Amino acid sequence: MPGRAVSRRTVVGASGSAALAALAGCLGPGSSSASAGAAPWPMQGHDAGRTNRRADADPPRAGVREVWRAELDGFGPPRNQPVAYDDVVVVPDRGLVAIDRADGSERFALDVGGTGLAVAAADGYRTSTLVAGGNRVVSGLDAAGGVDAGAGTRIAERWRAGDDDDGGLFGGGNAVLAGTTPVAVDGVVYHAAVDGAVVARDAASGRERWRYVGERGGWFFAVDERVYVAAFGADVRALDPADGSVVWRHRAGGDAPARWTGVAAADGDVFVNDGRGITALDATDGGSVRWRTDDGERTDVGTDRGVPTVVDDRVLLAGFDAVYGFDRESGERVWKRALDPAEPRHVAAAGDLAFVPTQDGQLVAVNATTGRTAWEFTRPDAWEAGPPVVADGRVYAAVGEALVCLEGSR
Numbered sequence: 001m002p003g004r005a006v007s008r009r010t011v012v013g014a015s016g017s018a019a020l021a022a023l024a025g026c027l028g029p030g031s032s033s034a035s036a037g038a039a040p041w042p043m044q045g046h047d048a049g050r051t052n053r054r055a056d057a058d059p060p061r062a063g064v065r066e067v068w069r070a071e072l073d074g075f076g077p078p079r080n081q082p083v084a085y086d087d088v089v090v091v092p093d094r095g096l097v098a099i100d101r102a103d104g105s106e107r108f109a110l111d112v113g114g115t116g117l118a119v120a121a122a123d124g125y126r127t128s129t130l131v132a133g134g135n136r137v138v139s140g141l142d143a144a145g146g147v148d149a150g151a152g153t154r155i156a157e158r159w160r161a162g163d164d165d166d167g168g169l170f171g172g173g174n175a176v177l178a179g180t181t182p183v184a185v186d187g188v189v190y191h192a193a194v195d196g197a198v199v200a201r202d203a204a205s206g207r208e209r210w211r212y213v214g215e216r217g218g219w220f221f222a223v224d225e226r227v228y229v230a231a232f233g234a235d236v237r238a239l240d241p242a243d244g245s246v247v248w249r250h251r252a253g254g255d256a257p258a259r260w261t262g263v264a265a266a267d268g269d270v271f272v273n274d275g276r277g278i279t280a281l282d283a284t285d286g287g288s289v290r291w292r293t294d295d296g297e298r299t300d301v302g303t304d305r306g307v308p309t310v311v312d313d314r315v316l317l318a319g320f321d322a323v324y325g326f327d328r329e330s331g332e333r334v335w336k337r338a339l340d341p342a343e344p345r346h347v348a349a350a351g352d353l354a355f356v357p358t359q360d361g362q363l364v365a366v367n368a369t370t371g372r373t374a375w376e377f378t379r380p381d382a383w384e385a386g387p388p389v390v391a392d393g394r395v396y397a398a399v400g401e402a403l404v405c406l407e408g409s410r
Helices: 018-023
Strands: 062-071 083-085 088-092 096-100 106-110 116-120 129-133 137-142 147-150 153-155 157-162 183-185 188-192 198-202 208-212 220-223 227-230 236-239 246-250 263-266 269-273 278-282 288-292 314-318 323-327 333-337 348-350 353-357 362-367 373-378 389-391 394-399 402-409
Touching: 062 373, 083 116, 083 389, 088 116, 116 188, 129 188, 137 188, 183 220, 188 220, 198 227, 220 263, 227 263, 236 269, 278 314, 348 389, 353 394, 362 394, 373 402
Parallel strands: 116 183
Antiparallel strands: 062 402, 083 088, 088 096, 096 106, 116 129, 129 137, 137 157, 147 153, 183 188, 188 198, 198 208, 220 227, 227 236, 236 246, 263 269, 269 278, 278 288, 314 323, 323 333, 348 353, 353 362, 362 373, 389 394, 394 402
């Protein structure tokens, strides 16, 4: 299918009034959307634990080809992962654009800041809330795109929190790093705030439930049984998801690393990027260390912002010039692939395959257990690839300045 030009962004209504909220999502008594729970890729990182892996997916394994291509308006691929729900892929690209997964046509577009995306069930609404979060402003939007208000505008906003001021020339705008993007669990949205806080907020109303502010800003976090937060030079903490109180903290002692950044959590384990590799903590034992990848012969992956990816028997981490696979039980390095991962260094996985977007415009699928290449996709005119998602047995990824849909034999 030939490339298709995506139309210019339409406008989100700025009002947060109850009347507009009722329009933007069809408020109805007792209504609640089921699409958030059934979504194939409902948030960046796939799940609240940021494992970045969809276990039940059946991705293409060979003979990969491009089914359709949707041209985007940005300059290069989006740095943040898309999300997939209902029958669309929503791409953070100078605003948000929803692409029909069947044919690549544009369904709706919204002019809203914040590239961190998560879909959350919203009590009282017939549609889910699409959370668009940044480091200054987070918005709750009608996940169906809102109501067409005419003249190229749409009313989609349900609530907004934060400071619209972009911080001036050096304020950093409203960007958000992988590992600090919003996540959603049971109608609650957790997101980072400009003051370095982690905030829990009701997905339907936007009401703040609690706010955790430590002695250092820039928290990375993941949510499993607890809310696990980490920051450079600070302790790793486990917070009670009900009120944000500290349940336990892990203090790095001696010459142990304290350069914590990306966090992933699953099944009682917390995997933290310590700047040199991974430290695995036991969440059921007060945050005691299970293993470190730099124990014994030092393994220096050379990264300070990557989020570990958790597969059945492996934990993956992308460095500056390679991707590593570690044994989930022991932390032993099992494989290393000399690739050049693109930012953000957060490898997506589906089934037993992991997908590495590279700086030179390739998307490389590798076996997560062995690190061996399953297939490669390259667009000759693309200079970089972005983090993909997997849905419908297809892979959706920004390659160059277009979103491509890939399928193949399974």
